[in-house]
Amino acid sequence: EIYLKYGATNEGKRQDSAMQKFRDNRLGVFIHWGLYAIPGGEWNGKVYAGAAEWLKSWAKVPSNEWMQLMSQWNPTKFDAKKWAVMAKEMGAKYVKITTKHHEGFCLWPSKYSKYTVASTPYKRDLLGEMVKAYNEEGIDVHFYFSVMDWSNSDYRYDIKSQEDSIAFSRFLEFTDNQLKELAARYPTVKDFWFDGTWDASIKKNGWWTAHAEQMLKELLPGVTINSRLRADDKGKRHFDSNGRLMGDYESGYERRLPDPVQDLKVTQWDWEACMTVPENQWGYHKDWSLSYIKTPFEVIDRIVHAVSMGGNMVVNFGPQADGDFRPEEKALATAIGKWMQCYGKAIYACDYAEFDKQDWGYYTRGKNGEVYMIVFNQPYSERLIVKTPKGISIEQASLLTTNENIVVVETTRNEYNVSVPQKNPGEPYVIQLKIRVAEGTKGVYKDALT
Numbered sequence: 001e002i003y004l005k006y007g008a009t010n011e012g013k014r015q016d017s018a019m020q021k022f023r024d025n026r027l028g029v030f031i032h033w034g035l036y037a038i039p040g041g042e043w044n045g046k047v048y049a050g051a052a053e054w055l056k057s058w059a060k061v062p063s064n065e066w067m068q069l070m071s072q073w074n075p076t077k078f079d080a081k082k083w084a085v086m087a088k089e090m091g092a093k094y095v096k097i098t099t100k101h102h103e104g105f106c107l108w109p110s111k112y113s114k115y116t117v118a119s120t121p122y123k124r125d126l127l128g129e130m131v132k133a134y135n136e137e138g139i140d141v142h143f144y145f146s147v148m149d150w151s152n153s154d155y156r157y158d159i160k161s162q163e164d165s166i167a168f169s170r171f172l173e174f175t176d177n178q179l180k181e182l183a184a185r186y187p188t189v190k191d192f193w194f195d196g197t198w199d200a201s202i203k204k205n206g207w208w209t210a211h212a213e214q215m216l217k218e219l220l221p222g223v224t225i226n227s228r229l230r231a232d233d234k235g236k237r238h239f240d241s242n243g244r245l246m247g248d249y250e251s252g253y254e255r256r257l258p259d260p261v262q263d264l265k266v267t268q269w270d271w272e273a274c275m276t277v278p279e280n281q282w283g284y285h286k287d288w289s290l291s292y293i294k295t296p297f298e299v300i301d302r303i304v305h306a307v308s309m310g311g312n313m314v315v316n317f318g319p320q321a322d323g324d325f326r327p328e329e330k331a332l333a334t335a336i337g338k339w340m341q342c343y344g345k346a347i348y349a350c351d352y353a354e355f356d357k358q359d360w361g362y363y364t365r366g367k368n369g370e371v372y373m374i375v376f377n378q379p380y381s382e383r384l385i386v387k388t389p390k391g392i393s394i395e396q397a398s399l400l401t402t403n404e405n406i407v408v409v410e411t412t413r414n415e416y417n418v419s420v421p422q423k424n425p426g427e428p429y430v431i432q433l434k435i436r437v438a439e440g441t442k443g444v445y446k447d448a449l450t
Ligand SMILES: COc1ccc([C@@H]2N[C@@H](C)[C@@H](O)[C@H]2O)cc1
Pocket: 032, 051, 053, 054, 195, 196, 254, 274, 282
């Protein structure tokens, strides 16, 4: 054990109602919206294939030139209610909104910066309208906040001099002011997802990351904070120098997922993954033909994969500069929503089932001990192999959507052949298992109803 002043503040998963809601939500929407949506990946006639929200960096645009985009910020098609209904129809239970991305442009009229919506032709408080509209649809709002701020001359990538140190403490005070302002203006916010925290300057100021977490938790009781904010006394990030998770959930799975066999360690803590629909575009990019665009089933596979390992998944959308969404994103939201309508019972408020992963798909476990098989790859054998943990047996199986009884044959101890449905559903489908727990069985099942 290393003594740490700025290490992890709690041991194990938070069990309060706010964290339980975070966990039960399972499916979120990421909204990446900022000045970068205006050029959409193109600068001075050149289209850059890299992430569109990083165009300022790829095209080496000086900050004062980049911020002139503010004079073109006029999302006349923006309609917060339409955005909220789209998320609702997709079956998303929460939304993570970029309050300020690396570029430094604020979607709220911050009084600590001149780079905000207030100084654009479209003066309205976009963040405020979004918070209200999403909350009215029963959708929780989370704030993405980039600590790294390319528009602020006090930002430092590293601290190499007294001057750096003085400038950076001014910058941290500016950041505290913006965070307090966000908490005061939008008190229904449920989470802060920090990004832009990988630089040496932050790692050398682990104290500040602990302070920011504590400050927000005092201002907004129950609020959740991601591990990516945090650096400990020694600059160690996400997990402190004693290997303990900092923040309330691990937030390292960005455009990647833990392996369902090798990485089962993640089931010991809360975690949230986030993903893009193209290979790597968070902000709006005008040319999606440059990238592979995931199909709805490929997105749903990732959502289910995350939940099957006790995590959340946030699917990213990059609204256009005019405030509308591209047709492909609208179609995707609709397709996901249609699937969630039928099968959401195996996703929302579900968790890791502790069954060994099989080739046909993923397991999740519901609050009443029921186990779901989410089948993505139906075998020609028409038998879905299920190996149950010690002390667990299968009593009955049925197709979730129709309650059609599914034949289960025990092939050896703790091993079964579960039949496929008589009529091929033609889409990823769910079989619900009723399991029996033998007396004295260890693990999560001891409290399961049989
Ligand atoms: C240095 O690599 C990256 C990659 C992505 C990011 C940002 N995190 C994602 C959630 C997006 O906001 C992306 O711009 C930052 C740095």
